[in-house]
Amino acid sequence: MAVGIFDSGLGGLTVLNAAQKRLPDVDFLYFADSAHAPYGVRDAEDIFQLTRNAVQDLWARGCDLVILACNTASAAALRRMQEDGVPEGKRVLGVFVPLIEALTERQWGDNSPPREVEVQHVALFATPATVSSRAFQRELAFRAIGVDVEAQACGGVVDAIEDGDLILAEALVRSHVDALKRKMPDPQAAILGCTHYPLMAETFQQALGPDVNVYSQGDLVAESLADYLQRHPNMTGGGEGGFLTTGKPAFVSDRATQFLRRQITFAAA
Numbered sequence: 667m668a669v670g671i672f673d674s675g676l677g678g679l680t681v682l683n684a685a686q687k688r689l690p691d692v693d694f695l696y697f698a699d700s701a702h703a704p705y706g707v708r709d710a711e712d713i714f715q716l717t718r719n720a721v722q723d724l725w726a727r728g729c730d731l732v733i734l735a736c737n738t739a740s741a742a743a744l745r746r747m748q749e750d751g752v753p754e755g756k757r758v759l760g761v762f763v764p765l766i767e768a769l770t771e772r773q774w775g776d777n778s779p780p781r782e783v784e785v786q787h788v789a790l791f792a793t794p795a796t797v798s799s800r801a802f803q804r805e806l807a808f809r810a811i812g813v814d815v816e817a818q819a820c821g822g823v824v825d826a827i828e829d830g831d832l833i834l835a836e837a838l839v840r841s842h843v844d845a846l847k848r849k850m851p852d853p854q855a856a857i858l859g860c861t862h863y864p865l866m867a868e869t870f871q872q873a874l875g876p877d878v879n880v881y882s883q884g885d886l887v888a889e890s891l892a893d894y895l896q897r898h899p900n901m902t903g904g905g906e907g908g909f910l911t912t913g914k915p916a917f918v919s920d921r922a923t924q925f926l927r928r929q930i931t932f933a934a935a
């Protein structure tokens with residue numbers, strides 16, 4: 667039994683990497699649905715079906731807890747999966763809430779009513795599906811009042827990263843930041859609302875300028891997962907971790923090794 671980490675492709679590795687550093691004794695089973703990536707240009711029903719299939723696969727392989735290390739899947743599928751009912755002893759959690767708790771200076775799991783917070787102008791960079799779901803704004807409204815969010819759908823960035831074309835990814839990031847700045851010239855904070863984007867974090871920070879506080883999910887999700895596992899120690903255990911993909915294992919392994927700068931070997935899911 668291991669903790670399952672799911673993403674459409676390579677982006678969730680940014681969460682996995684942080685989680686492995688924070689929780690070195692926990693095994694993780696990573697699932698990349700590379701054959702169907704990117705999710706961000708699919709409709710909500712499609713994303714829901716693909717995400718549910720992958721999560722059920724991870725549950726069937728013995729993971730009791732699955733983290734959706736994918737904002738697009740969290741936006742389109744998490745609430746519906748939880749409302750449809752999760753099997754006894756199984757859990758699925760997303761990546762929005764830890765990020766919003768950090769942005770709104772809350773303790774992990776603090777569900778008190780929304781209140782005014784320090785930050786007032788927030789830029790959100792995410793996939794087209796995440797932006798159109800407005801899930802980030804909805805979760806934020808449960809916790810904070812008076813925050814102005816300007817969202818920028820970053821078409822093409824995930825495809826470029828999955829293809830290993832980082833020059834294209836960088837050019838696209840710069841043009842999406844320019845587009846955002848035309849709508850909100852002086853954001854105080856920027857949310858990288860797609861787990862692929864931390865792989866381009868430096869480019870986002872350079873394009874936004876040094877005064878903008880850029881929030882990535884890796885460390886925040888890892889910290890919140892550590893807190894969750896402390897409160898629910900039976901949701902982890904010994905057992906088999908590893909890397910699974912619905913795509914071509916050799917290709918996905920090469921890309922993953924390049925991104926994490928350590929050998930990563932995927933097997934066929």
Ligand code: DGL
Binds near residue numbers: 706707796
């Ligand atoms: N890494 C995903 C996210 O956090 C992915 C994107 C995609 O497949 O478009 O939204």
